[in-house]
Amino acid sequence: MKITEHFTLEELSFSEAAARLGLDNTPMQAVITNLGLVAAVMEGIRTLLGDRPIVVHSGYRSAEVNQAVGGVATSAHCRGLACDFGESGASYLEVRCRIRPTDPRVRLGPRWPGATGIVVPPGSPDKAFAIGGV
Numbered sequence: 674m675k676i677t678e679h680f681t682l683e684e685l686s687f688s689e690a691a692a693r694l695g696l697d698n699t700p701m702q703a704v705i706t707n708l709g710l711v712a713a714v715m716e717g718i719r720t721l722l723g724d725r726p727i728v729v730h731s732g733y734r735s736a737e738v739n740q741a742v743g744g745v746a747t748s749a750h751c752r753g754l755a756c757d758f759g760e761s762g763a764s765y766l767e768v769r770c771r772i773r774p775t776d777p778r779v780r781l782g783p784r785w786p787g788a789t790g791i792v793v794p795p796g797s798p799d800k801a802f803a804i805g806g807v
């Protein structure tokens with residue numbers, strides 16, 4: 674199911690670890706609502722980064738899945754408020770140089786090589802990022 678033009682509920686709640694370990698990773702309605710915000714923010718990021726495809730590595734994680742992948746217990750992924758993604762092989766530093774958060778509650782950070790993570794608390798603006806990093 675498409676949430677926004679380029680992001681689906683399936684990709685934002687897919688977990689390779691869940692599939693491998695047979696764990697349930699079905700988001701509840703409150704989480705789906707949060708993923709709507711994440712998708713809207715990701716749509717903005719995609720546009721800012723030049724409208725190229727973005728690969729979602731990890732969006733929603735159930736508590737079990739989060740534990741299985743070694744996430745911290747308070748991870749925003751468990752509420753559907755985080756997304757780790759890759760963009761055409763760009764490193765975090767490259768992404769960071771091109772976009773900046775527009776809201777102090779929003780986080781942009783490195784994950785693993787080639788992957789960037791965002792955390793968008795409830796109430797964050799859809800346009801949580803703007804062009805022009807540091």
Ligand SMILES: [Zn+2]
Nearest residue numbers: 755756757790
């Ligand atoms: Zn993350």
